[in-house]
Amino acid sequence: MQPIIEIAKLSKIYKDAETYALNDFSLSIYEGQIFGLLGPNGAGKTTLISMLCGLIKPTSGNFTIDGFTYAQNATHIKEIIGVVPQEYALYPTMTARENLMYFGSMYGLKGKDLKQKVIENLEFLGLTKFADKRTETFSGGMKRRVNLIAGIMHKPKVLFLDEPTVGVDVHSRNVIIEYLKELNTNGTTIIYTSHHLSEAQDFCTDIAIVDRGILYAHATPSELIVNTKNARNLEDVFIELTGKELRDVL
Amino acid sequence: MFYKLLMSVNKEFLLLRRDLGGVIILFIMPLILIFVVTLIQDSTFKSVNNSKIPILLVNKDNGTVSDEVYKNLDSSEVFTVISKIDGQPLTEDVAREAVFKGKYQLAIVIPENLSSDLQAKIDQNVNKIMTSLGMGDSVVTTPKVIHQKEVRLYFDPAVQISFKNAVTSSMDKMISQIETKSIYAAFKEQLGDTDTGFDQKSFLTFKEMMPKVGNREIKPNSVQHNVPAWTLFAIFFIVIPLSINIVKEKNQGTFIRLRTNPTSNVILMAGKTITYLIICMIQFYMMVASAVFLFPRLGLPALNVEGNMILMSTVALFSGFAAIGFGILLGTVAKTQEQSAPFGATSAIILAAIGGVWVPVFAMPEMMQAIAKSSPMNWGLNAFYDVLLRNGTIVSILPEICLLFLFFLINITSALLYDKKKRSV
Numbered sequence: 001m002q003p004i005i006e007i008a009k010l011s012k013i014y015k016d017a018e019t020y021a022l023n024d025f026s027l028s029i030y031e032g033q034i035f036g037l038l039g040p041n042g043a044g045k046t047t048l049i050s051m052l053c054g055l056i057k058p059t060s061g062n063f064t065i066d067g068f069t070y071a072q073n074a075t076h077i078k079e080i081i082g083v084v085p086q087e088y089a090l091y092p093t094m095t096a097r098e099n100l101m102y103f104g105s106m107y108g109l110k111g112k113d114l115k116q117k118v119i120e121n122l123e124f125l126g127l128t129k130f131a132d133k134r135t136e137t138f139s140g141g142m143k144r145r146v147n148l149i150a151g152i153m154h155k156p157k158v159l160f161l162d163e164p165t166v167g168v169d170v171h172s173r174n175v176i177i178e179y180l181k182e183l184n185t186n187g188t189t190i191i192y193t194s195h196h197l198s199e200a201q202d203f204c205t206d207i208a209i210v211d212r213g214i215l216y217a218h219a220t221p222s223e224l225i226v227n228t229k230n231a232r233n234l235e236d237v238f239i240e241l242t243g244k245e246l247r248d249v250l
Numbered sequence: 251m252f253y254k255l256l257m258s259v260n261k262e263f264l265l266l267r268r269d270l271g272g273v274i275i276l277f278i279m280p281l282i283l284i285f286v287v288t289l290i291q292d293s294t295f296k297s298v299n300n301s302k303i304p305i306l307l308v309n310k311d312n313g314t315v316s317d318e319v320y321k322n323l324d325s326s327e328v329f330t331v332i333s334k335i336d337g338q339p340l341t342e343d344v345a346r347e348a349v350f351k352g353k354y355q356l357a358i359v360i361p362e363n364l365s366s367d368l369q370a371k372i373d374q375n376v377n378k379i380m381t382s383l384g385m386g387d388s389v390v391t392t393p394k395v396i397h398q399k400e401v402r403l404y405f406d407p408a409v410q411i412s413f414k415n416a417v418t419s420s421m422d423k424m425i426s427q428i429e430t431k432s433i434y435a436a437f438k439e440q441l442g443d444t445d446t447g448f449d450q451k452s453f454l455t456f457k458e459m460m461p462k463v464g465n466r467e468i469k470p471n472s473v474q475h476n477v478p479a480w481t482l483f484a485i486f487f488i489v490i491p492l493s494i495n496i497v498k499e500k501n502q503g504t505f506i507r508l509r510t511n512p513t514s515n516v517i518l519m520a521g522k523t524i525t526y527l528i529i530c531m532i533q534f535y536m537m538v539a540s541a542v543f544l545f546p547r548l549g550l551p552a553l554n555v556e557g558n559m560i561l562m563s564t565v566a567l568f569s570g571f572a573a574i575g576f577g578i579l580l581g582t583v584a585k586t587q588e589q590s591a592p593f594g595a596t597s598a599i600i601l602a603a604i605g606g607v608w609v610p611v612f613a614m615p616e617m618m619q620a621i622a623k624s625s626p627m628n629w630g631l632n633a634f635y636d637v638l639l640r641n642g643t644i645v646s647i648l649p650e651i652c653l654l655f656l657f658f659l660i661n662i663t664s665a666l667l668y669d670k671k672k673r674s675v
Contacts, residue, residue, distance in 0.1 A: 055506065075512050085503045087503030090504065091502075151507070
């Protein structure tokens, strides 16, 4: 099977930095996977996702998405990817509906189709009665759900999620995870970063553990647990591979 | 593509509508600005409220010349002459102190014996001429030495050079007139005080010729000057909210979304340009409407826009383009609102200053005149003056509006290139 994302020897060193944020990183992600990128703070997860989304340029190496590089066909890549950033990527003074109508239209949706998609998604994520309220008045969990809808309304082939459940309550998290699973069932490949290791263990089909810009391990959650000595869960694997040292990054 | 553009414009308007304070600032502040500045500038030339500038006159002469000076100053519409403070006649020391401390803006000191010495000097000169013509006294006397007299002017150090220049030039003219009058009187006396047929009226006069539309003269007034100037200034202040809007977007996650979706940055910029152009035009029409309908109620002349609205709108539109281009570039380059807002405000003021909004370009030093030609506000101002004061046509404003649009294109292209450089792929 042809991978939907093929990363080959990708490296990134930021200006004035002493070490690589990502170093000689290679990985293949296949269609239909829910791929978890796990690692401590400063491991290089967000750098990798930012490069794959076209937000920052690699220092060396390359990657393809759906067989294309950004230089070859940036428009195609941008049409088939969806991005849900860690920040609330919403206009606070606009309502949930206005935000979604706007971002949906930027992905080429329009007219009745756009309106319908906004209504359906708001309903699915339990936000219908708040559709016409400004997002600045929303709780963290509500903002996360609107943030998610804005990235998936156009039914992307590949969805990048940077910590989509950070700072939300259990109920919102469950709704979000269920929604993502349904998306995946309908054919969306998901690339996801998180610090919730138990969530990742349940949610992901494949996991890569990254630290200091290097790929430490890549397998299914159960394979990772089985192959790590004395590991009972993904957290044990994570600690075993990345150590107990605190990771404070600037 | 059109739908994306439409949605971008809609989004910009939604953001503006939800920021009521910002909207008020955008529309009300320029109106306040134009009212205040026009009222102030108009009263500089004309006493709208009959308010005159009080000046001190120290009269050491107490003769015909000082009486004449007093009469001329007091009858002017500009000054109120004060020659006593607390019932005491003014001395030079008291006047100097009062002026240098800023209590008064001007003191005029008429020297002692000015009238008698002037008369004596003129008599001597006239006598000499008459003698050389064989018509003077046959008795030769040694002329008395009369020293030159000095009328002293004390100015408050804070007054502007233009005020100083205007006063000194008026004083010079007044003294020359008094001298001439005295010379004529001396000749008249020497010739026997009969009807000499001297015509004392000035032979040379001047008349200001105005541009005409048909048979009607276009008379410039402070409103015709101020409204275009301050309208342009207000239009350029759009740089601040626009650049803040872009910086905010960059610092919010929304920018990540906008960068990762398949919409060209050109569409996003076009959305902002259209929205803010509409705002510029609303600002412009509000200011013009105020100048036409509200100014007369405040005792100011009404702005005459008869037959000029289309050309004026064209100039406003292209000035809006220039301001928006600059705002987009600033917003793209600035990293924080703390960078963009003060820079935007300061640069609007600098562009206004070098563009001739405050001081006419012709009155600037040569180097500044050259710099002024590079200010978009100067191009806009010239185009407005062409339309309002020089009876210009579309052909006469074409160079200026082309420059304004070129300025917009250069700024937008620079912003797009900068953004592309910052974007990775």
